[in-house]
Amino acid sequence: MKKYILLIVIFLSCSVSYGQINLNVDAGVSNTLRYGNGYEYTGRLRSPKEYFENLTDARLNVNGVTFGLRYEVSDPIEYGLNFVGIRKRYIEYEHEIGISARAGDYWEIISRGLSLNVFEDRALGYDTGIDGIRINYEKSFGKKNPMKVKGQIIGGDINYSDYLTPERIEKYKIRVVNGQFSPVKQIVLGLDYVYSIGDLPEESVNTVVHTDLPEANFLLNLPEVQFYAAYSHKSSRVSPNTIYPAPLTGKGDGFYSSLAYSKGKIGVTLDYKNYRYDITLPDNRSNTRPTRMLPYQNPPTAQKEHTSTLITRNPHVVDFNDEVGGQLDIVYAPTDKLTFNLNGSIASRHYQYQDTDTTLLVSYKRVDRSDSYIPSLDDPFSPFWEYYLEGEWYASEKVYAKVAYARQSNTTYNQLNPLSSEKLFTSTIPTEFKYSFTKEYTLTLISEMQWVHNSLRISEDKDFSNQFFSLTLSRSPNLNLTFNSEFTNDDEEPTGKKSWFLGEVSYKLNQSNSILVSYGSERGGLRCANGICRFVKPFQGFRMAVQTQF
Amino acid sequence: MKYRNLYIAVFLFLLPLASFSQTYNDFTLTDLEGNDVTLNDLLKKGPVLVSFWATWCTPCKEEMKKLQPIYEKYKADGFTYLAVNQDNQKSVSKVKSYINASGYSFPVVFDPDKKVFEAYLGVGMPYSLLISPQKKIVAKHLGYVTGDEYKIEEEIKDLLKSGSDENQK
Numbered sequence: 180m181k182k183y184i185l186l187i188v189i190f191l192s193c194s195v196s197y198g199q200i201n202l203n204v205d206a207g208v209s210n211t212l213r214y215g216n217g218y219e220y221t222g223r224l225r226s227p228k229e230y231f232e233n234l235t236d237a238r239l240n241v242n243g244v245t246f247g248l249r250y251e252v253s254d255p256i257e258y259g260l261n262f263v264g265i266r267k268r269y270i271e272y273e274h275e276i277g278i279s280a281r282a283g284d285y286w287e288i289i290s291r292g293l294s295l296n297v298f299e300d301r302a303l304g305y306d307t308g309i310d311g312i313r314i315n316y317e318k319s320f321g322k323k324n325p326m327k328v329k330g331q332i333i334g335g336d337i338n339y340s341d342y343l344t345p346e347r348i349e350k351y352k353i354r355v356v357n358g359q360f361s362p363v364k365q366i367v368l369g370l371d372y373v374y375s376i377g378d379l380p381e382e383s384v385n386t387v388v389h390t391d392l393p394e395a396n397f398l399l400n401l402p403e404v405q406f407y408a409a410y411s412h413k414s415s416r417v418s419p420n421t422i423y424p425a426p427l428t429g430k431g432d433g434f435y436s437s438l439a440y441s442k443g444k445i446g447v448t449l450d451y452k453n454y455r456y457d458i459t460l461p462d463n464r465s466n467t468r469p470t471r472m473l474p475y476q477n478p479p480t481a482q483k484e485h486t487s488t489l490i491t492r493n494p495h496v497v498d499f500n501d502e503v504g505g506q507l508d509i510v511y512a513p514t515d516k517l518t519f520n521l522n523g524s525i526a527s528r529h530y531q532y533q534d535t536d537t538t539l540l541v542s543y544k545r546v547d548r549s550d551s552y553i554p555s556l557d558d559p560f561s562p563f564w565e566y567y568l569e570g571e572w573y574a575s576e577k578v579y580a581k582v583a584y585a586r587q588s589n590t591t592y593n594q595l596n597p598l599s600s601e602k603l604f605t606s607t608i609p610t611e612f613k614y615s616f617t618k619e620y621t622l623t624l625i626s627e628m629q630w631v632h633n634s635l636r637i638s639e640d641k642d643f644s645n646q647f648f649s650l651t652l653s654r655s656p657n658l659n660l661t662f663n664s665e666f667t668n669d670d671e672e673p674t675g676k677k678s679w680f681l682g683e684v685s686y687k688l689n690q691s692n693s694i695l696v697s698y699g700s701e702r703g704g705l706r707c708a709n710g711i712c713r714f715v716k717p718f719q720g721f722r723m724a725v726q727t728q729f
Numbered sequence: 730m731k732y733r734n735l736y737i738a739v740f741l742f743l744l745p746l747a748s749f750s751q752t753y754n755d756f757t758l759t760d761l762e763g764n765d766v767t768l769n770d771l772l773k774k775g776p777v778l779v780s781f782w783a784t785w786c787t788p789c790k791e792e793m794k795k796l797q798p799i800y801e802k803y804k805a806d807g808f809t810y811l812a813v814n815q816d817n818q819k820s821v822s823k824v825k826s827y828i829n830a831s832g833y834s835f836p837v838v839f840d841p842d843k844k845v846f847e848a849y850l851g852v853g854m855p856y857s858l859l860i861s862p863q864k865k866i867v868a869k870h871l872g873y874v875t876g877d878e879y880k881i882e883e884e885i886k887d888l889l890k891s892g893s894d895e896n897q898k
Binding site for chain 1: 752753754761762763764765785787791794797817818819820821822823825826827828829830831832841842843848849850852853868869870871872874875876877879880
């Protein structure tokens with residue numbers, strides 16, 4: 180890394196050594212302090228939980244050269260391993276001719292992320308950031324309807340770990356070449372090639388994986404119609420070791436497409452996904468398989484991202500290695516006060532499998548089908564479907580109301596014993612009502628009702644319901660007082676609890692500083708972002724977050 | 730971390746003293762039709778409210794609903810409301826149809842690698858910065874609470890008024 184920084188410093192020194200230097204400096208610092216103290220639940224087992232995290236992000240720009248760093252004190256950290264020191268640092272130079280270079284830490288997405296999408300999500304303890312160098316070049320030719328070209332070279336290292344097993348670190352050396360060409364503003368063509376060498380620890384042996392990942396993408400952007408398509412092909416070669424004594428190769432691919440149409444007061448978007456990065460037999464599936472989709476890839480999930488507390492509690496976990504499906508999203512706004520949203524999505528695995536062994540042993544065989552490019556609703560395909568209807572009404576300057584209905588079905592097929600497959604059906608009605616007493620004071624009431632059917636439970640526990648209520652009094656522009664409550668009659672709730680209560684206060688001290696304090700109990704559960712899902716344990720206690728910008 | 734409590738106490742004590750001194754950064758981003766939009770060019774006409782938003786952010790959508798009439802009211806005076814989209818790869822395909830169906834007339838641009846958001850030290854959404862034609866950030870709003878639009882409108886009016894006063898001088 181040091182050599183990259185040295186190269187950039189030399190390059191910059193050369194570029195400013197001639198002529199008079201006129202310093203143009205700007206700087207910014209933001210700070211996030213998070214503290215929590217209470218108890219965390221693993222089933223009914225309660226254990227003390229305390230965390231303290233302080234992240235300071237600083238940015239200094241001098242004549243087009245930007246220096247940035249993050250100083251982190253996470254001791255104890257909420258998720259992952261404790262850390263005190265400089266977590267991120269970078270230096271970046273931008274020249275007006277269209278070239279820019281960055282050395283250090285950065286995140287990057289190429290097109291829609293089929294071949295490269297590295298990002299950080301602190302709430303999930305997820306970070307696939309690259310430590311290396313990135314050189315971009317962008318140039319437009321012509322003025323009225325310019326032709327544009329964009330080129331990018333990336334090289335660096337990624338250290339990836341899951342917060343549930345933070346000590347297991349997968350290391351990747353990655354090289355990327357990316358090019359985009361736009362002959363007219365309505366058309367963008369993209370080509371990129373990713374090559375990586377992965378070092379994956381497994382049972383005290385490290386497995387080395389070489390991966391080639393080319394991608395092509397296309398965008399057509401007309402006034403009423405927008406069409407996008409991307410295809411990437413992954414080819415992995417695993418070097419022989421004691422776990423994989425014979426050379427192992429894995430080939431897979433992914434296709435994503437979207438078609439959006441809007442005219443007048445209606446907008447329609449259709450997404451299609453066909454991810455086959457590592458289709459394998461049921462007993463071979465694993466989150467650590469060396470030929471699986473790599474952590475630096477993250478294609479679109481093609482399903483609705485909900486904001487309702489109860490709907491988000493039962494997310495569909497996308498399997499990027501083996502999933503086909505899509506979603507249809509319609510927005511209709513008959514007036515400027517009324518908006519309707521209809522969303523439907525469906526997904527499944529590509530194939531079903533049969534046990535061909537007649538003894539007690541298991542030997543699976545794939546049952547091929549010619550229409551594997553469309554999802555199936557048959558149970559052996561582990562199907563997921565949902566539909567969502569929402570109406571939103573700004574009745575007046577003082578009154579706002581929203582009502583929605585969501586129906587979801589998620590099947591997790593058990594290949595060994597199909598009768599033990601889990602089928603989860605949920606129906607949820609989220610509502611929101613807002614009344615503004617004055618220009619400053621507003622009362623918001625959120626009510627969510629959910630009915631759940633879980634086929635795997637014993638008969639009397641199969642059906643249960645959840646309720647969530649939230650009442651917020653806000654005073655613009657600086658105060659929010661919130662009281663949340665949640666109830667369930669689920670007798671198999673892991674913590675054994677039936678109710679949760681949480682009080683929260685957020686206050687903006689001024690334009691640059693805000694503080695959020697909460698006390699009470701949180702139900703926890705599965706939390707997803709960008710198709711990455713983590714189980715968050717239930718928590719009871721005190722939390723505080725202070726946000727500052729200097 | 731034996732000094733943790735001291736750390737928190739000192740930090741909280743210093744909070745209100747933190748002054749607001751963020752600086753302006755120019756940028757060029759692509760709008761819904763593929764055209765380049767440059768902040769500097771918009772500032773030549775008058776003040777600009779740069780607002781970061783995403784389709785999955787409920788308060789962002791409420792803020793947009795409330796700011797659309799404000800934009801219509803003051804755009805003839807040179808004011809621009811520039812919505813900078815932060816949707817990621819999974820929802821970016823819905824942006825254009827959402828904006829068109831909602832009937833919004835303000836310019837919307839894409840910031841796909843969040844470079845502009847990072848340059849303005851964004852940490853959450855909605856996040857708005859009101860920038861004067863003199864390239865000074867005169868107001869910042871992190872988050873949205875119903876009623877914030879009245880304060881934002883006052884800030885825009887003040888900025889337009891100070892601009893016209895300067896022109897008269």
